[in-house]
Structures are given as C-alpha cells and as structure tokens.
Amino acid sequence: MNEILVIGATGTTGTRISTFLRKRGIGVREATRTPGPDAAQVRFDWADSETHAPALEGVSAVYLIAPIGVADPAPLVRPFLDEAVRHGVRRAVVLGSSAIQEADHGMGALYRLVRTTMPEWAVLRPSWFMQNFTGELPLARDVRAGEIVTATGPGRVAFIDADDIAAVGGHALIDPVAHNTEHILTGPQALSYAEAAAIIAARTGKSVAHRTITPDELAARLVAYGIPEDFAAMLAALDDDIRAGTQDHVTDTVLRVAGRAPRSFGEFIDKEL
Template sequence: MTNASVTSAPILVLGGRGKTGRRVVAGLRDRGLPVRAASRTAVSPPAGARFDYADQTTWGPALDGVRAVYLVPMLEFVDAATVAAFVRRAAGEGVRRIVLLSARGEDHEAHPHQEPVERVVRESVPEWTILRAAWFAQNFSEDFLLEPVLSGELALPAGEGREAFVDAGDIADVAVAALTDAAHASRVYELTGPEALSFRTAADLIAKASGREVRYTPVDRATYARALAGQGYPDEVVEVVADLMETIGRGAGEAVDDAVPRVLGRPARSFADYAEEAAAAGAWKPGAAQG
C-alpha cells in the first residue's frame, strides 16, 4: 500500500479541536492534504464532521471515504469497549492506517487504561502506529492545570517525582509523519520532552516565563481528590488523574526517549521554551481560564 493511496483520501482527525488534534489538522493542511476534523460540536462537511463516541450515528459519516485516522480515545470519559468498537467499525469501512495517541505506563508498557485499545488497533488494521506520550506540557496552559497555575499554587499528589513533559506540537508533528509515511507503520514511539522535571521545577519555569507567582505544594491523594471533585470533575476522572499523579510520584514518568528527534530530525522542545511561548501568547494572563 503506497502513501498516496492513503493520503489521497481524507484523513480523519478525532478531537480535531483538541490540544494535539488541532495541531495535527494544521500540519496536514500545511502539506496540502485533505483533512476531516472531527469534533462533538457541529462543523461543516467535508472538511469537518460531528463525531461523538456516545452516538454511533456519527461514526459512519465521519468515516466515509477515509483511509487513515488519528485516533484520540479519550479514555477518561469513554469506555475502552466503545473505542474498540469504533476501531473495528473503521477497519470494516476500509480504514487502513491508524495512528493512536496512547499514554505511557510504568516499565515502558502502555498505561492500563490504554492497553486494550492498543491491542485492538494492532489487530484491526494493517498499518498502525502507537504514540505513547508523556504528560503534555500544554496541560499547564490549555487544560486542568491552568486554573491552579492562575491561582498561584499547584497542589498535587506527585511528591518530588519527575515527568518528561512533552510538547503537544511535537506529538502532532510525529502524528503527521506517521499518518503520511508508511515507514512508521508497526512502530511504537515513546514521546517525551528532552528532560524530566518535577512539578516544582515546572512551576518555577512557568513563574519565570510569566512573571506570576506559581508554587508547587505536595499534597496527599485524598486532599487532591476532594479538590478535583469540588471543581466538578466526575469520580472516574478524579480517580484516573489521581492515579497518574501518584505514578509520577513513584518515578514512572522520568524516562526520556529519543523518538521525537529520531522521527523529526530535530530536538524535542524543552519545557522552558514551551513556557516562554505560552506566556508570550497570554496563556497565564488574568482571565485566561474564562470560557
């Protein structure tokens, strides 16, 4: 199967408005490739499609004519069995290539929440690539860690454990390469930044870049769980995030891999560079978390 036979058809990008998805969409469009950005909110076909794991009537239109998929499983909110059913449906509709955004677990294996989805992807399509990503640097500016940064305190149950935070732009660039080049088929890439940092160091770098006071305070799991629940997060999300924090505390996230420079031919982006760019873009200005 040639690259052209895949990329002449639309490439479906799930989570097309998310942290990595919107960057994958931009990278594919920069290459002049046809993209179908999928989102739970209504978007205009054929460049976009409404997609909701919970609504199987959206699956067929999103997959129509597609031969490659960037798969974001959203396992914090979606049961693995539902994602597996979608993968099998995609294969049945003629999808030949899937690039899966997965997560690192301990001992360089898939995180337990991701392992069933990894397995079904491997079994369902002839060309697959699995991206086991470290924690996104953008979690501090575009996700659940933004409000704590704006409050001036990251109170987390991660101890002094370190994580090799990876930039979402690097993940997207690797995904684009895998979606457009069969040389990356049957590969598992561990995507990390160039160094492992503690949350304390991350807070210091954000403070330096933004000019804000940001400190890190280690807390126990119960305290953190209550704080998340108080912010309206459902119980299952609270448990997953607390588990991941404790995993970092055990040192499971500190391994640095060279997959980003191997695939892209350039260094992985540092957390300090991410923080400087996010600050320059106004990520941590007053009111940034609104809306």
Template sequence: MSSAPDSPTGPGAVLVIGATGTTGRRTVARLAAAGHRVKAAGRSATPLAGAEAVHFDWFDPTTHDGALTGADRVYLVPPVGEPDPARVMLPFLRRARASGVHRAVLLSSSAVPAGGPAVGQVHQALPELFDQWAVLRPSWFMQNFTSDHLHAEEIRTTGAFRTAAGAGRVGFVDAEDIAAVAVHALIDDHAPDRDLILTGPEALDHDEVAAVLSAVTGRRVAHHRLTYREQRDRLAALMPAEFATLLAQMDLAIAAGAEDRTTDTVRLLTGRPPHDFRQVAVRELNRDR
C-alpha cells in the same frame, strides 16, 4: 469539502477525531499545510482551515459512518473522562476497518502500556484491527500549564497548582511535538507499526515547572503537594470518581519515579530535537497576551 488537494500518498482523507483538542487541532493544521485531505471530526464540527468539518460523537454511533466516508487513515483521541474507552471505541474501530481505513494512530499515554487500564485496552486491540498502526504514548503535556487544563486554570486564578506527585520528575512534552510525530505516523507509508513513547528533552519535577513559569511570567507560581487522598477527593468533585482515582494514582506513580525518563523519539521521527519547557512556556504564554 475543502479545496485542499488530494493527499500525496493516496486519494483517501485523514480523519482526525478530537480535531479541536490539544493535539488534534495541531495535527489538522500540519496535515492541511502539507496538502493532505483532512476530515476534522468533533462534537461541534468546528471549521478548521484547510479541513472538512464533520460532526462526530463517540457516544452517538449515528455520527460514525459520515465521519468515516472517504477516509483511509484515522487519528484517534479517546473520549475525554471516559474510564472505559474501549467500550465505545472498539465498535467504531471495527466499523472503520470495514469501511476501508487501513492505518490508525492512537493517542494514549506514557503511563498506560498495552493491556493496561483505560485506553490500554484499545492499544492492545489495535494490531488485530488494522494492517498499519501506531500508538503515541506521550508523557504529560507541557500545555497542561498554559492552556485550559485544570493546572493552568488554577495558576491563572490562584497562582498555584496542586498534585500528589511529590518530587517525582516528568519528561513533559510539547503538544506541537506530539502533532509532528502524529503526522509522520499517519502519512509515512513506510513507518513501522510501533509503540512510541514521547517526551521532551529533560525531566522536571513540579517545583521546577513552577519556577520556570514564575520566571517566564514574572509572577510567582507555586506547586502545592497534596496526599493521594486529597488529590483523589479534589478531582472527584470535578469528574467521575473512577477517572479521578485513576489520575490520582498516576500522580503516585510519578512520585515513585515512573515518568522520570526521556526518549529520542521526537528527534528520530522529525529530524529535530523536542522543545524544552521554557521554550514552550514563552511561546504559549506570549501567544495569549
């Protein structure tokens, strides 16, 4: 166990599943910096500053009890690429409740409502499983264009990225803002149970994203528009076909305007406005230089 002091809100630790992921590692860092006990869970059990590294695999139930020991709240990042996350998550969540976890914060998506496909089934079940809960439903991550996401990798290698989203706009959100809201939802004992849609301050189409990236990097970045079938088939060569189909369908929803919105959730819960895309691109891309 790390030498971090007990959480100000109680003796239990916060279990962060997916602790090395885009939002997980940022959530761990914020919790540890605030003096909370953190168990950083993942398949590699990677040490993170101020946290206890624990081995955890959604698909290996023998890792679940050890991860849960001493935890009374949990941040849940669903298994990546799993088209039916409820199949593996719900048995774990029942075990978590039985072990003393009373608060669960689930990372979902603005595109997936309660009862919807994939993680929407977990969202729907959460209120019946825990006394205190929150579901974070962020829009698409700004870091998709700057980190190890397919878009970012394609930009680095080809100078372009591809979607079937057409001219549809998205309220892209900074992963740092998601982590800030996650910490609030995990730690504030007076936070109401709620479904939280998180966005940045403006909605951009993918051509506008490419223009910002071009301006920040000084290198031309292009957005190539694909048809639904082109995007589905391209993704199916990289991941399970069912998940590829789901992602391509989400692009179609964007093209139809489903993500053309902004919310004030980040400001209301953190006390500051969300970061805009140019700010994040400058911060993330300069960090990598």
C-alpha cells in the same frame, strides 16, 4: 491518498495534527460533536454509532482520541474500528500516555485493540503536555492562582509540547512505511513540579510554588473541578506513579521521527505565558 479522519479535531493535538497534514497537501476530515459551516468538518460522537460510518466514507487513515473522561473506552472504540476496517481504512494512530501500559482494561486496552484490529497502526504515548499549564485545565488554574497542587512529591516528568506530539503523529499517519509501533514521547528534560514552578516564576516574574497533597486529596480536588470520580481516581493514581519515579526518563523519539529536537519547558513558557 484519501482523506484522513481526525477525531478530536478541535482539541489540543487534533488541531495540530490537522495543521500538519494540510501543510503537506493532505485532505483532512475533522470529526467533532458540533461541526460548524466548514465543509471539512463532520459530526462525530462516540456515543452515537450512527455518526461513525458517514465520518469514515473515503477515509484512508484515522487519528484517534478516545472518549474524554471515560475510564474504560475500549467498548466504545472497538465497534468504531471494526467499522473503519469495513470501510477500507488501513491505518490508525491512537493517542495514549507514557504512564499507561498495555492492559486488558482501561486506556491501555486501546493499544492492543488498535494493534490487532488495524492493518497498519501506531500508538503515541506522550508524557504530560506542556499545554496543561495553560488554558482552563485545573493545573493551569493553579498556575494562575500561584500554587501548583499535585500528588507527585519530588517525582519528575519530561513534559512535552503538543506541537511535538503532532509532528510524530503526523508522520505516523502519512509515512509510506507504517510505523507499527508504540512511540514514547517526551520533552528534552525531566522536571519535578517544583522545578517547573520555579521556571515559570523565573520566566514570568510571577510567584508560583508547588504543594504536594495525597492521592486521595487530589482525587477529591479533581472531583470538585467536575471530573468524574473514576477518572479523577485514575489521574490521582498517575500522580502517585510520578512520585514513585516512573516518568523520570527522556526519549529521542521526536528527534528520530520528526527530524528536530523537542521544545524545552522554558521555551514553551516564554512563548505561551
């Protein structure tokens, strides 16, 4: 098998996909805007089409993360996929979201684009990442400040560990038979943010509570964090969907594809916090 190009190779799922592949002896080409001295890294910028063809040389499959912070990424991704096909790339696995359905515009447009452009494909549609509770994202800052602020109300989400996403994505990239499907990925239990806050408090001994605000208030809060207005509005709308119950479900996809049960939220908190 030729190398697999991992876009967003230094990100949350990209690093884990790369590790999954290397453990199985698969060559990895890490695409990043700022490559280091590692020979496995190659410069890649969605906004610079001249970086696309060199990154695709000798590649058999692509793990694709859309441009971060772009509300309608298809116009940037479409010419890249066309270039990939010209270079003989057969398979693409794209990271989407369980909350975003296939659509004509926005992130959902990528699902049809990959399905209709690539000979072999898979769409990963994970629920909200457990990793959002750590690091430097707004939610993680809220956790450290002791108050999780969302527009979700009592709505529940089956948070998923990025390691489990990478396990399914890795199989979708290398399994002999192409998956050619969308994978809805969740953790083993749906939780409200109030329940998640209670688990964090119980496991860490720190005071953490949940406060609900309106979607408009959340969008303004995200803009204050530096997120573009259109992207902040989309994120706030997703919170409102959670409030309506659209994410209160659990799937067995991780177990079926990766052959192991997904990590629970409590297990994640014990390890990461």
